[in-house]
Amino acid sequence: MKLSLFHTPELTPTTSQPACAIVIDVLRATTTIASALQAGAEAVQAFSDLEKLMAISEQWPGEKRLRAGERGGQKVEGYDLGNSPLDCTPECVGGKRLFVSTTNGTRALQRVEMAPTVLTAALVNRQRVVNYLQSVQPETVWMVGSGWEGSFSLEDTVCAGAIAHQLSQVTQRPLMELAANDEVVAAVALFQQWHDRLVDLLHHASHGQRLLRLGNTADLEFCAQLDVLTVLPMQRERGVL
Numbered sequence: 457m458k459l460s461l462f463h464t465p466e467l468t469p470t471t472s473q474p475a476c477a478i479v480i481d482v483l484r485a486t487t488t489i490a491s492a493l494q495a496g497a498e499a500v501q502a503f504s505d506l507e508k509l510m511a512i513s514e515q516w517p518g519e520k521r522l523r524a525g526e527r528g529g530q531k532v533e534g535y536d537l538g539n540s541p542l543d544c545t546p547e548c549v550g551g552k553r554l555f556v557s558t559t560n561g562t563r564a565l566q567r568v569e570m571a572p573t574v575l576t577a578a579l580v581n582r583q584r585v586v587n588y589l590q591s592v593q594p595e596t597v598w599m600v601g602s603g604w605e606g607s608f609s610l611e612d613t614v615c616a617g618a619i620a621h622q623l624s625q626v627t628q629r630p631l632m633e634l635a636a637n638d639e640v641v642a643a644v645a646l647f648q649q650w651h652d653r654l655v656d657l658l659h660h661a662s663h664g665q666r667l668l669r670l671g672n673t674a675d676l677e678f679c680a681q682l683d684v685l686t687v688l689p690m691q692r693e694r695g696v697l
């Protein structure tokens with residue numbers, strides 16, 4: 457197994473696909489996806505385009521669907537939900553399909569949707585993703601950060617580092633043997649520096665600051681938790697987890 461990290465969808469190669477792609481958007485899309493599925497949502501269907509989301513979700517029974525939309529950190533007007541993992545309670549999402557569009561996370565998902573296996577990861581379900589990798593041992597694994605509108609993000613990088621670090625521990629394989637690019641080694645160094653202060657790192661991150669300005673302190677605290685959810689979001693058909 458060889459692990460690569462690409463910090464943004466734009467930096468992710470387009471000429472090949474890995475055996476397994478892992479999309480990461482700690483703040484907040486992949487934390488919300490994990491929370492929704494853990495709370496019993498029937499599925500999460502992701503769209504980069506709001507019009508397409510509306511058209512497809514219209515064909516789904518009204519009582520079994522929720523539309524979740526975020527742009528610029530805020531809920532899209534007229535949608536049932538924004539992108540807060542804290543809204544994903546069993547009472548709210550249980551048995552429902554979430555039709556979701558977010559600024560960066562759903563674009564990252566779209567970028568790798570043709571890979572044979574597509575997972576989403578966040579700090580909250582890191583161990584479950586590591587367990588999967590340890591048992592299946594895909595030959596090539598790409599971790600794809602969502603970043604923010606094409607630029608690097610600390611929170612996605614630290615999550616990639618948390619995955620690589622734990623995988624190296626549980627498989628007893630040296631990091632330098634697992635890592636297929638320098639980004640993985642740097643991400644592990646970031647995780648080792650901040651592993652006991654993840655919430656502080658999220659507060660320093662530029663998107664963390666944007667969310668704090670919008671009043672989402674509780675979301676940051678939730679998203680900074682390591683290994684608190686046991687769900688493995690896996691694409692079962694194109695765009696559907």
Ligand code: 3SL
Nearest residue numbers: 483484485529558560561
């Ligand atoms: O960019 C995204 O996909 C979102 O996760 C951003 S936000 O955290 O909902 O603002």
